[in-house]
Amino acid sequence: MEQISSDRFPPLSSKYPWLIAQNIQDDEKQDQFFFCTIDNELPHYRCRIPELLGKRIRGFFHGWVILSNHPYNNIWSLWNHVTSKIISLPTLVLEDGEYESIHQCCLSAPPVDPSSILLLTTTNKSTFLFCPVDSKREDFRWTEMSYAQQLKRLTSNGKLLVSLTCCNGKVYALSTDGTFEDFVIHLDIVVKYNEVVINLMLFSICPSGPVDSYRTERDIQYLKGSSTELFYIEMTFWEETEHTENKPSDVYLYKADTTCINWEERELCFKDWDITNKNIRCDDSSSEDSSSEDSSSEDPSSEDSNTRSDDLDRGSEIWKTYYKKKMDMSIEVWKVIDDLKDGIFYMDLARDYSVFYSPVVASELGGYLHIRGEMGKTIYSYNVKDNTISLSCIPSPMLPTSHVSMWECRLEDDHEEAKCIVDYKEKMENNNHIFLRSGSNSGIEFKNSHLLNIPFDLLKMIMELCVGVEYMNFRATCKQCLLAAPLIKWSNETSLRRLQTHSPVSPWLMVVDTRRGIITFTDPLLGDNYYLKNSKVLCDEHDRLCYSRFGWLLFWKGDLNSLVFFNPLTNDLRDLPLTLHDLESLCFSAPPTSLDCMVVGFTTECVYILHVNQDETWRELRSGTDPLPPVCFSDFYGRNVYISCERGELCVINNIGEKGHSWGPVEAEAPKGSSRSTKQYFITNCDQHTLLVTVGEFGEAVEVFKLNDSEEKWEKIDSLGKHTVYICGTAWFCIEAKEPKMENKIFFPRLHTKNKRVVFYSLDTCRYHTFDAQNFPKERLEDSFGTTHHLSLNVWIEPSWS
Template sequence: METKHVCASICDRLPTPLSANHPWLVDWNIEAEEDDSRDHIDYTVRDPLSHQRCQIPSHLGKRIRGCSYGWVILSNHPHNDMWSLWNPMTSKIIRLPWLISRKGPNIIQQCCLSSPPDEPGSVFMVTAERYAIVFCRLDRKRKKLKWVEMSYAKQMRSIAGCDSFLYSLTSCNSKVYALTTVRSNLSVVHIDIMVKGREIVISLLPYMEVPYHYMNGCLSSTPFLIGCCTELFYVKLGLNGVGHITKETVGAVLVFKLDMTNKRWEEMKDFKDAAFFLDLAHDYSAFYSAAVPSGLGGYVHFLDRSGKVIHSYDFESKTIALSSMPACGAPLLECRLHGEDTENEMRVSSARDGNSNSTRIEAREENMEPCLLNFPFDVLKVIMEFCVGVEYLNFRATCKKCQSAAPVIQWSKGGRLHTYSLVSPWLMVLDKELGVISFIDPMFGDKYFIKTPRELIGDLRIYCSMYGWLLIRRHEGPLTFFNPFTSDIRELPFAPYLDSYCFSAPPTSSDCMVVGFTTRGKWPVYIHFVGREPSWRRFHLNFGVDGLRSFHFATLYRRNLYALYNNGGLGFIDTDNPDFTWCEGPRSSCTSPKQNFLMKCDEQLLLVVVSEFGECVEVFKMNDSTEWEKTESLGRYTIYICGKACLCIEAKTPEMANKIYFPRLHSENRKIVFYSLETRRYHTSDVEESFGGDFMGTKHHLDPHVWIEPSWL
């Protein structure tokens, strides 16, 4: 059985026996013809559990190839010689003639409907692998529709200077556009369609280049061109995955809108009432809905390559939530605590309705105090001495008596928060737009904020996090050490852009050594002794590994420098006599694409293997024979892993031991997610029972984020 999904945006002007106020997710179930249970199901983004089911025998064996102007495009995959257009609102079907080519098999790449079929000059077209466009004019006055094939290779060579394919076809304002590569730059091409009597003439015209933007260190990207009514959008998904991740994962999402008047791209920072839908699993189709129900806008939903998981990027929180098909990720509303200003805000908002109402609220608050806090004032002050951070602010906001017992404290200058923060590393997130750094406490979920130093505001890339320090680089800036707790910034001598870095000690130590790796060029290893030498040393090593692509998670262990290469093997360099040795990675039972994380834990070298969506988690340790052994328990230790840091520390509290913390939040309670090696399930600190066996129902940040051990020195 083959299942195909597509997000179809329904036009408001069409008759609507179904709801036209929001997009529908069409789930097509294709089975054998003798099975009478075949049907298609329409799920809504508003309520994935709500659906409408109907049987359409005429669509047996068809595959959804896209949706445009409220019409679903169908073909008989993999032959692609029978095409039809179906309007799910009116149940109307337009069957196109057989697509038979004399030049070879029909390897169809993209398809597009230039305008609604009932408009004069409407054309349905597909692009073939051999630099060809095959189109059919949807002229209802003609008794018989026919396909026409034309080669665009000559026109493309005159535009791009070489052969280049057209892809990401879309229509906007009854005009067709596509993406192509022109002189090494990604550009938009206008596919001009002119009607001359009964003939159609198609010409390719250069339009404009797409915008360039820094993608948070992503090494590749997937572009989409999306048209809707009179608007044209460019969506770019930045991809990680070359090296330590065997499957590409989205690391950045950018959306641009074209100003048709000035021919200028404008980056969209917010689109409250709109949503995008991208399909990475099938034909890279893309859809845009300008008006979705309140609270559901501001998202970019994309179906991943597996066709089983929907990723929903929230532009407001800059997080990606995961959900299984057919349930689309639903946006969450966020409530913010205003801390010390809560009482004043209550007075102002209440006073708008009249003085009597304001007085009544204040009186009720004063009457509630004896019921809530029947404690002597001195006892209350003693209790507050054990409160820190958000807990302290929440207590101050309770009532006047609590506010008097808990005076304002400069946390950065006091020692109470310093002691409290040593319980666990914190998840640190850099918001480059607001210039704010946030810290999330994995134990209680409390969040703390500090301002980003002015010299670090902008596009930052985090390379490593150890000892409470970050090794970062600002775009087109120097490599820099940064302690966010003390705001200490220390620039390093010039170094080329390398793939990965690690360091052996805090930069305040005389033993601090920074090591960088690259798989490009003659010098693959760079070493700098901070405080001893003014420049970097370069080393040429004979790796002896075929197809070496990258090094990640470099770790100093027993005077050797270890690192993962190509997301599997382990390589190590003898620092006394520089030479490279390598060994194979462990045999994991994870069958799906996976990530490997290398770290030092006490006197052992550990490797954590995590499958694509967290359904499989395994821990291995290296023995004295440099062989991997699977371990079922971490004992009193806790692991914190993310793409830029792997920390293993002794748990300060028993409830944190034998767990692996991920840089993920539960989609409902927004608590940090951890994996228990005892229960083999995922949990948060809010619930005793597990919430699942994978990452479904969780979300992660796209902004630069990393685990960091608080250090106030």
């Protein structure tokens, strides 16, 4: 990748999201700035910008860059890179000297506005630090103000405000450290003469995702304003394991249009709530609001704190009334975003948990939330519309310790782009020929479809084999295809009849989009997608896939609060008896149509089994006096159930369901393998052998081991022979390949980020690939970087119409 050095601000293009990295901890590179794009394809700039020497970028507001000196954080300034104007603020002096506690900043209005102030928050106490930006003011100095009493009055026990942002001339923040609820707070800033008054007002409670995605200490909430739109982002993470970083498991995005809010009505609605909440206190007698400093910030119109009325119980009717009013107001404000379109977010979990936003970039680059991982080496790119996350390495100029921001200020116009970018675009466009069939003579080369050379009867025969979207795409190709493919009212029955004429050579990757009510089946060999809509089940965001095998799904139906068998291709639905326990790591031995079908589930204390066609209730199996280790995966091998535990232990239940069953660890110690990172273990059976597949944290070092029963040890093998392994989060299995090109491969529920085809690992090449249009392995990848995985429910399923 080409690097361009410069001693001035580079001519960036507004069509691309640009990251600026500061290697502050490296003395040799402290004054160097790297501008690059996330996809790492364009040349990057290495710059020394005089206005930024010795300073750290803290934020972007109203076209200005907020800067502070590093590492002291006591000298702050504003820089406009278009006009080159710099506004230097007075030196900040803190009595406690804890300048490192300064966390976030916000410029309340453009500097030309007389009411503009720079507002800072700290992480160690409930105070604002603010300074007017207009140097002509008499009170051109820093002021410290406590907001503890005001915040507690609104939230009962919230202590700190975070995620400061500006939207439509107003300042907002989040209160997320309370035990009862998370709130969006409006900071009403009034500047009169030489006095600045900041009043906190309740804007809304924070919107939340599905009920079952409960918040944990690892979850993160962001607030970001742009023009008149206020965004709220909530990010949840997979369970953290030792030596691994938190990985995003779900992202929820909401938007509020502040121009549609009736502020007078809103203030009246929450006025009574605010007064009532003054009298509601949690059982925390040592709260900070009793300090003299906080008492001085008490609202003058409030009653004496010594004459408060009796505390109100949160279960009382008055509490319920005002809480419902608050909920209703919040629901009206926030709308779920299903498509970010041309907008793009960037969040940095590695350094300061900052968030940046660009409303318009090139259409093919928009619609993403780019999340830099905690280790500073990985970027997780969340596509809002597709509900997928792509994995990529951090762009090469950046160090894991770099402070990275996304440039939010206005960039150069397109005609002023750097020549290298123009050359790059022209080269890319010349390599992508697009041929159009139209009646115009604008110089575009005409190319007729080869389908027109096929006899009409043969074309109709081809169309009869097409299904769903494939049929509609074919029909839209040309007039002859339109005539050969009459309009069909598609239904599940019509689709299934045609799908049965296909002979799949591989299980399909099934993805359930509960938001749109669409089930997608992807053929990993051909790359074709098949769609089902309006399914009777798997349409609720609270449903949970548990296991897949023999063409059947076992899932937890949220609205029924029960386990259900479901064949998505026949819509056959079979309820299981209710269980009083929250079972995890379920698996079953045979299709539910078989008399031998047995379901097994685990809790922390017991194993529960159900003979589907024989028992009416679940049976409990005790493993002994010791509690079970946390179970991650389980799978049947004949009458035995093999279990992979959280810390890598491997266990087996022999002859499960029979009187002589036994429980114990697999004597063979789990193999270490060549990967130094945390590994996942997947146990399956293959041709009378027990196999163990280990996968590194980011897909590196995929290895396969076979259990040697006689010597009680795992032996590494380099080939699966004629077999293929399919792995996903809730089910994995090994089957004999139906075609030679499918042999000796391990398929994962991931797509190549660029060609959108299913990714597999070849034991022949020890690399990741995808099949191309001719079904040959292409796109060599070393690991999971450059791949995309679905956050929606997904599982491998073997198509079955019985």
